[in-house]
Amino acid sequence: MGRIFVTGIGVISALGDSVSSNREALKSGKCGISLLEMFSSKYSGQLPCGEIKTDNARLRDRLGETRRGITRTSLLALHAFKEAIADALLGPAELESQDTALIGASTVGGMCLTDELYHDATKDSGGSEYLSSYDCSSAFLDLQQVYKLNGIIDTINTACSSSANAILHGARLIRHGLAKRAIVGGADGLAKFTINGFNALRILSNEPCAPFDQNRKGLNLGEGGAFLVLEEESVAASKKSYAEISGYCNTNDSFHPSSLSETGEGPFLAMKGALASAGLEPSAIGFINAHGTGTENNDEAESRAMLRLFSPPPKFASTKSNTGHTLGASGAMEAIYSLLNLRYQEIYPSLHFSEPIQSTGLKPVLHYQPADLQHVMSNSFGFGGNCTSLIFSTPAS
Amino acid sequence: MIYIHQSSCISPQLSFPVPDLSRLVESSENQMRVVEPGNYAIPASVLRRMGKAVRIGVGAAIPLLKWAPQAAGIVIGTANGGMEDCIRFLNQIIEYDEGMLTPGNFVQSTPNAIASQMSLLNGNNAYNITHVHRGLSFENAVIDIAMLIKDEPSLTYLLGAVDEISTYNFNIDYLGGWYKKESISNLDLYLSGSEGSIAGEGAALFLVNGISRSAIACIDAIHTFHGKKPDLVFDQLRQFLDKYHGHEKNIDLFISGENGDSRLTGYYEEAEKLLAKETGVARFKHMSGEYPTASAIAVWIACDIFQNQSIPEHMLKKAPSAPEMKQILIYNNYKGVQHSFMLVSKV
Numbered sequence: 064m065g066r067i068f069v070t071g072i073g074v075i076s077a078l079g080d081s082v083s084s085n086r087e088a089l090k091s092g093k094c095g096i097s098l099l100e101m102f103s104s105k106y107s108g109q110l111p112c113g114e115i116k117t118d119n120a121r122l123r124d125r126l127g128e129t130r131r132g133i134t135r136t137s138l139l140a141l142h143a144f145k146e147a148i149a150d151a152l153l154g155p156a157e158l159e160s161q162d163t164a165l166i167g168a169s170t171v172g173g174m175c176l177t178d179e180l181y182h183d184a185t186k187d188s189g190g191s192e193y194l195s196s197y198d199c200s201s202a203f204l205d206l207q208q209v210y211k212l213n214g215i216i217d218t219i220n221t222a223c224s225s226s227a228n229a230i231l232h233g234a235r236l237i238r239h240g241l242a243k244r245a246i247v248g249g250a251d252g253l254a255k256f257t258i259n260g261f262n263a264l265r266i267l268s269n270e271p272c273a274p275f276d277q278n279r280k281g282l283n284l285g286e287g288g289a290f291l292v293l294e295e296e297s298v299a300a301s302k303k304s305y306a307e308i309s310g311y312c313n314t315n316d317s318f319h320p321s322s323l324s325e326t327g328e329g330p331f332l333a334m335k336g337a338l339a340s341a342g343l344e345p346s347a348i349g350f351i352n353a354h355g356t357g358t359e360n361n362d363e364a365e366s367r368a369m370l371r372l373f374s375p376p377p378k379f380a381s382t383k384s385n386t387g388h389t390l391g392a393s394g395a396m397e398a399i400y401s402l403l404n405l406r407y408q409e410i411y412p413s414l415h416f417s418e419p420i421q422s423t424g425l426k427p428v429l430h431y432q433p434a435d436l437q438h439v440m441s442n443s444f445g446f447g448g449n450c451t452s453l454i455f456s457t458p459a460s
Numbered sequence: 461m462i463y464i465h466q467s468s469c470i471s472p473q474l475s476f477p478v479p480d481l482s483r484l485v486e487s488s489e490n491q492m493r494v495v496e497p498g499n500y501a502i503p504a505s506v507l508r509r510m511g512k513a514v515r516i517g518v519g520a521a522i523p524l525l526k527w528a529p530q531a532a533g534i535v536i537g538t539a540n541g542g543m544e545d546c547i548r549f550l551n552q553i554i555e556y557d558e559g560m561l562t563p564g565n566f567v568q569s570t571p572n573a574i575a576s577q578m579s580l581l582n583g584n585n586a587y588n589i590t591h592v593h594r595g596l597s598f599e600n601a602v603i604d605i606a607m608l609i610k611d612e613p614s615l616t617y618l619l620g621a622v623d624e625i626s627t628y629n630f631n632i633d634y635l636g637g638w639y640k641k642e643s644i645s646n647l648d649l650y651l652s653g654s655e656g657s658i659a660g661e662g663a664a665l666f667l668v669n670g671i672s673r674s675a676i677a678c679i680d681a682i683h684t685f686h687g688k689k690p691d692l693v694f695d696q697l698r699q700f701l702d703k704y705h706g707h708e709k710n711i712d713l714f715i716s717g718e719n720g721d722s723r724l725t726g727y728y729e730e731a732e733k734l735l736a737k738e739t740g741v742a743r744f745k746h747m748s749g750e751y752p753t754a755s756a757i758a759v760w761i762a763c764d765i766f767q768n769q770s771i772p773e774h775m776l777k778k779a780p781s782a783p784e785m786k787q788i789l790i791y792n793n794y795k796g797v798q799h800s801f802m803l804v805s806k807v
Contacts, residue, residue: 104558105558105559106558174546177550181550181553181554183631183632183635184547184550184627184628184631184632185631186635189635190635194635194636195636195795198539198540198592198594199571199592200539203593204594204686204797207686212686215684216596216684216686217593217600217603218591218593218594219590219592220570220571220572220590220592221572221589222570236603241603241607255553255558259561259566260549263560263562263563263566264563264566264567315576315579315584315585315586317579317583317584318580320567320573320576328585446570446573447575447577447588449572449576
């Protein structure tokens with residue numbers, strides 16, 4: 064079976080609306096987390112979030128999108144998708160081919176319209192323009208329609224690891240000959256639904272998050288869209304590529320519906336399985352884009368899992384300190400950041416860290432630095448114990 | 461090749477734990493709600509926290525997980541997961557004006573709560589994933605499982621689909637015109653001639669691997685596509701049969717996803733055009749109601765037909781010629797956009 068390469072990427076986050084603006088922000092250690100202001104909520108002006116300060120009207124305008132019933136999650140997906148396919152030089156012939164799969168991921172989907180949803184769910188007549196837009200798949204059904212996609216089309220929701228699993232699933236479809244190309248990624252808009260959900264779990268920080276810090280206070284929610292174009296070796300051969308997807312593994316922590324086991328069994332097995340599928344020793348990994356949400360539970364469990372598997376753990380950092388936790392978009396967004404690590408042979412710093420967790424003593428990378436990288440790992444762990452690790456490798460020349 | 465060794469289904473019919481499809485349970489207020497078992501083999505403390513989707517999904521999975529507590533993969537399709545919990549949490553947000561809320565409903569409402577609860581029951585660390593692609597959620601789970609089996613045919617996996625009716629999704633789809641405005645009984649579903657269907661829900665689960673010995677049935681092939689033109693169905697089905705089947709005559713029974721919505725009948729007629737005159741035609745949405753993962757119930761019914769070699773009279777639109785049911789073709793269409801074909805054969 065042939066190898067699988069990433070030939071195009073697209074991202075929109077609180078750091079910027081393109082791959083290049085995201086990279087510049089990461090290099091300079093910019094934090095995209097700021098007080099919530101774009102929609103009306105009790106938490107507006109109070110809660111720090113990785114919010115994209117471009118309103119829906121402006122996003123629509125830039126995309127030339129005039130259809131009704133399009134949610135913010137859809138707009139973010141469309142935005143990132145457009146950049147990714149242009150980057151991979153895909154035209155209508157490639158997009159409309161039965162060999163092109165689309166695997167999307169979202170956790171909140173159209174429920175970013177929390178108030179509209181409440182009204183449509185409870186009133187007797189009328190109904191808003193969003194009646195068919197609330198579920199997780201609506202953004203990707205939009206993409207199917209706009210780009211007349213004809214291959215396998217799917218949406219995955221495994222909570223915070225959703226789009227890492229979209230990448231994994233797309234790679235498997237190619238490996239099994241069910242597609243030659245898979246456009247994979249995810250999107251989530253900020254929503255009252257998720258803000259209140261995470262707040263009820265008491266894991267939102269009232270300050271910009273400090274992943275892996277002893278005194279971390281929790282996570283910040285973010286929003287965004289991120290897509291990667293994966294292509295089979297024969298299709299990718301004549302193109303530029305960012306890296307090869309060389310390993311992946313999905314496991315379940317099987318401990319608790321909304322927290323990880325203390326020893327990080329699921330994370331440990333996911334990282335171990337990804338190494339095995341890539342045929343790599345732990346020491347081959349040059350850098351880990353950690354899940355690193357900034358919660359008490361995740362950062363300790365992830366640290367313990369890294370300590371168990373690696374001796375010692377490689378350099379690592381969490382870009383959630385730049386973007387907030389973008390939920391359904393985060394796996395793909397962080398995969399893109401990992402690809403930038405490889406392409407430009409550089410590591411971006413983790414922000415807001417000052418003191419290592421006492422019991423683990425691990426310290427993330429704190430300064431921008433050039434690095435000699437061949438294999439980078441990206442971790443995504445979610446509620447329901449859904450853990451996925453991915454490994455990207457530079458094509459051996 | 462996906463070989464089905466065990467199946468389990470909680471549906472609006474008498475399907476659990478021992479199926480009896482000859483007696484048809486009637487709908488009420490254009491809804492077909494599941495017949496839940498008197499008691500579940502789930503610890504009370506865990507059961508109390510479960511919303512309906514998680515409860516019926518896990519409840520139907522438990523008899524299968526007894527055979528495979530450490531299934532090598534748990535792959536679930538659900539368009540919406542726990543919608544009732546979702547609306548409860550929404551209500552909390554509105555009623556308490558985003559005050560201090562309790563997180564239980566939020567955690568239970570995430571669609572992956574169903575599959576993860578199945579892993580949690582037995583401390584299973586294996587592959588676990590949830591496909592949520594609306595009317596093709598189950599089909600994408602089938603495609604996923606087919607790949608797992610191709611990699612490791614000797615291992616056993618849990619495959620299934622779950623969706624629930626909630627006040628939330630019923631109201632939204634009602635406003636969207638997907639349920640009938642007039643009140644009808646499921647007994648008259650195919651006679652109404654009006655737009656919309658009746659709502660349904662259910663959980664259908666399968667224990668599968670790549671081993672044919674002692675299997676009930678085999679999912680030989682699957683194809684999914686998106687599109688609004690009815691003649692797409694004709695073209696795609698012809699290609700599908702050419703690729704996987706060879707001859708229409710070998711299809712003993714066609715299970716149609718016809719749901720009484722006058723706007724969708726044309727799609728099913730396109731598929732029927734390609735059938736040989738010997739092929740029987742059966743329908744099932746009067747048993748399950750319409751919902752995004754109803755096609756999983758069709759696969760479960762196919763398994764029941766293979767095992768018992770009898771087709772409930774109320775299902776038949778046209779009786780098959782063959783004395784023995786060996787091969788079944790399922791075509792389902794969700795909201796006129798998402799389509800799937802599955803070929804299922806007796807082992």
